[in-house]
Each structure stands twice: as structure tokens, then as C-alpha cells.
Amino acid sequence: xxxxxxxxxxxxxxxxxxxxxxxxxxxxxxxxxxxxxxxxxxxxxxxxxxxxxxxxxxxxxxxxxxxxxxxxxxxxxxxxxxxxxxxxxxxxxxxxxxxxxxxxxxxxxxxxxxxxxxxxxxxxxxxxxxxxxxxxxxxxxxxxxxxxxxxxxxxxxxxxxxxxxxxxxxxxxxxxxxxxxxxxxxxxxxxxxxxxxxxxxxxxxxxxxxxxxxxxxxxxxxxxxxxxxxxxxxxxxxxxxxxxxxxxxxxxxxxxxxxxxxxxxxxxxxxxxxxxxxxxxxxxxxxxxxxxxxxxxxxxxxxxxxxxxxxxxxxxxxxxxxxxxxxxxxxxxxxxxxxxxxxxxxxxxxxxxxxxxxxxxxxxxxxxxxxxxxxxxxxxxxxx
Numbered sequence: 572x573x574x575x576x577x578x579x580x581x582x583x584x585x586x587x588x589x590x591x592x593x594x595x596x597x598x599x600x601x602x603x604x605x606x607x608x609x610x611x612x613x614x615x616x617x618x619x620x621x622x623x624x625x626x627x628x629x630x631x632x633x634x635x636x637x638x639x640x641x642x643x644x645x646x647x648x649x650x651x652x653x654x655x656x657x658x659x660x661x662x663x664x665x666x667x668x669x670x671x672x673x674x675x676x677x678x679x680x681x682x683x684x685x686x687x688x689x690x691x692x693x694x695x696x697x698x699x700x701x702x703x704x705x706x707x708x709x710x711x712x713x714x715x716x717x718x719x720x721x722x723x724x725x726x727x728x729x730x731x732x733x734x735x736x737x738x739x740x741x742x743x744x745x746x747x748x749x750x751x752x753x754x755x756x757x758x759x760x761x762x763x764x765x766x767x768x769x770x771x772x773x774x775x776x777x778x779x780x781x782x783x784x785x786x787x788x789x790x791x792x793x794x795x796x797x798x799x800x801x802x803x804x805x806x807x808x809x810x811x812x813x814x815x816x817x818x819x820x821x822x823x824x825x826x827x828x829x830x831x832x833x834x835x836x837x838x839x840x841x842x843x844x845x846x847x848x849x850x851x852x853x854x855x856x857x858x859x860x861x862x863x864x865x866x867x868x869x870x871x872x873x874x875x876x877x878x879x880x881x882x883x884x885x886x887x888x889x890x891x892x893x894x895x896x897x898x899x900x901x902x903x904x905x906x907x908x909x910x911x912x913x914x915x916x917x918x919x920x921x922x923x924x925x926x927x928x929x930x931x932x933x934x935x936x937x938x939x940x941x942x943x944x945x946x947x948x949x950x951x952x953x954x955x
Contacts (some may be wrong), residue, residue, distance in 0.1 A: 656765035800922030816910030831943025833924025868893030911949030
């Protein structure tokens with residue numbers, strides 16, 4: 572068998588060639604990276620500015636909440652909702668563009684690392700055929716042999732490092748692609764919220780014909796309906812009459828229904844309430860699992876927000892906005908009852924629509940209102 576002895580100078584030439592290849596790949600990548608960095612910075616600045624405007628709008632909406640008992644205040648609030656939903660869509664679009672730029676950057680770095688890996692592996696393969704004896708014989712001195720051994724070790728470490736980076740980059744790309752999908756779902760939800768706010772505004776003007784006196788009649792009528800509904804709910808929860816529609820045990824995070832627009836509902840959402848022996852209480856401390864997937868869903872109205880429709884003058888639950896038909900989850904484990912508002916709670920005009928009540932071991936009862944998927948007798952809207 573013929574033994575080919577590769578001199579160290581030949582080996583170094585191969586390594587130098589690999590380094591030049593890596594440098595060329597790196598140089599082309601750095602040029603693209605500069606452009607990407609500039610565009611990413613611009614996108615991030617635009618996103619930050621939009622987020623500031625959205626936050627300012629939210630603060631303005633909170634300030635207007637107390638004026639919702641006037642037509643002017645209600646229309647102004649809806650205009651802010653429309654403006655905010657529009658900006659939220661723009662912000663999501665920018666975030667998607669940011670992710671696309673980051674993905675492009677990660678893909679370029681992935682290709683660069685693959686190039687480095689291939690070059691290093693080729694150089695190592697060429698040298699890997701020579702045995703230790705051959706390396707010693709082919710070296711001019713023992714120190715030269717040791718230098719070459721050290722270089723081989725560095726080359727191997729470089730391969731390990733590049734392999735690790737390739738794996739990490741692939742994971743990063745996969746994560747960013749999933750984030751992109753989530754953002755697109757959020758964008759669709761924001762578009763639906765925008766359509767809903769526009770519909771509410773148009774219907775409000777249609778009902779009131781733009782007159783303050785007519786608006787007062789509409790608000791007063793809604794107040795009466797809501798007062799009756801609240802009293803019926805309290806009575807049913809105190810007496811246990813809702814137990815006419817037992818479903819059975821439900822685990823924390825188990826599905827209790829799906830988001831709808833039934834009963835006195837101004838649009839597709841979940842109205843979540845929590846009740847104890849003293850009456851209405853803030854649901855937040857008792858939420859062990861979010862009642863809807865967030866994102867894409869979000870809190871559209873918090874507990875305690877000023878709201879003239881309710882007897883107390885404030886919102887007695889938490890409203891979650893998301894797509895109609897989205898699953899609703901139990902905030903904690905318990906025993907569930909579910910049915911039409913009129914039959915289950917003794918309301919009139921189906922105020923809570925298709926509703927679920929879950930009894931929890933800590934004495935709290937969670938109420939899930941305006942659900943979809945019920946029988947035709949309660950699967951309709953009484954607000955519009």
C-alpha cells in the first residue's frame with residue numbers, strides 16, 4: 572500500500588483556502604447585514620411610534636369612559652376604538668415585516684455558517700487520511716508536528732461551533748416563523764374588531780339618528796334590560812336555580828363553550844364574571860387559566876371600568892375580544908352548568924344568551940356569557 576505524506580505547508584495551504592472561502596462568504600453576508608440592520612432599525616422605530624400612539628389612545632379612551640352616557644362621548648369612544656384597531660393592524664403589519672427581515676438575516680447567517688462548516692470539514696477530511704506516524708514523518712520538527720496537531724484541534728472545534736450555530740439558527744428561524752403565524756392571527760382578530768366597532772358606530776347613529784335625546788332613550792332602555800338581567804343572575808346564583816342544566820365536572824382549562832354574540836352583546840366576545848356569597852367580585856385573582864387563547868385574544872374591557880349601562884356604574888366582569896367560535900376555557904376546575912339565559916337564569920329577552928356557570932371548590936362561581944353554539948331558542952342577539 573502506498574503511503575502519501577502530506578507536508579504541513581500543503582495542509583496550511585488548504586486551511587488558508589478554507590479561510591479565504593469563509594472570508595468571502597462572510598464579506599457578502601456583512602454587506603447584506605448592513606442593509607438589513609438599517610431596514611430593521613427603521614421598522615422598529617415605526618413600531619415604537621405606533622405603540623406610543625396606541626397607548627395614548629387607550630389613555631384617552633379611559634378618560635372618555637365616564638362620558639359614555641352622552642351620544643358625543645359614545646361616538647368619540649367608538650372613534651378611538653376604530654383608530655386604535657387601525658393602528659393595531661398597522662403595528663402588526665410592521666412586526667410581521669420586522670420578522671421577515673430578521674428571518675432573511677437568519678437565513679443568510681445560516682448559509683454562511685453552512686459554508687464555513689463545509690470548508691472546515693473539507694480541510695479536515697483532506698488531512699484526516701494521514702496517520703500520526705505520517706504526520707511525524709512529514710514534519711520538519713517535533714514543534715511543527717505539535718503546531719499542526721493544535722491546528723487540527725482548532726479546526727475540529729470550529730466544526731463543532733459551526734454545527735451548534737447551524738442548529739441554533741434553524742431553531743431560531745422556526746420560532747420566528749411561528750411568531751409570524753401568531754401575528755397574522757392577531758392581525759385578523761384586529762380587523763374583525765375594527766369591523767365590529769364600525770358596525771356599532773353605524774348602528775348607534777341609526778338608532779339615535781344623531782340626536783342626544785334619542786340616545787338617552789336607547790341608553791335608558793339598555794339600562795333597564797341590564798338591571799333586570801343582573802338581578803336575575805344574582806337571584807339564580809343565590810338560589811341555585813341555574814342547576815337545571817347540569818353538564819358535569821370540568822377541569823381547569825377544559826372547554827366550556829365557544830365565543831359568540833348572543834344576548835345583550837355588542838359584538839363577538841366573552842363576558843366573564845365571578846361571584847361569591849357577597850356578590851360580584853373581580854375575576855382576576857381566581858383566573859388560573861386564561862378563558863381564551865391570548866394572543867390572539869385580548870382584554871377589551873376590564874373589571875371596574877366606568878360603564879353607564881350597569882346599575883353599579885361600572886363593568887362587573889372582564890370582556891375578552893377574539894374571533895367568533897374561538898374556544899372558551901374554564902378558569903379553574905369545578906362543576907359546570909350550561910344553557911339558555913332565560914331558562915337557566917330566569918332572565919327575560921335572553922340577556923346573557925347562551926351561558927355557562929362553573930361552581931369552584933373555593934366558593935367562587937364563574938359565569939361565561941354571550942357564547943355561541945346553543946339551541947336556536949337562545950342563539951340570537953338582543954342588543955341590536
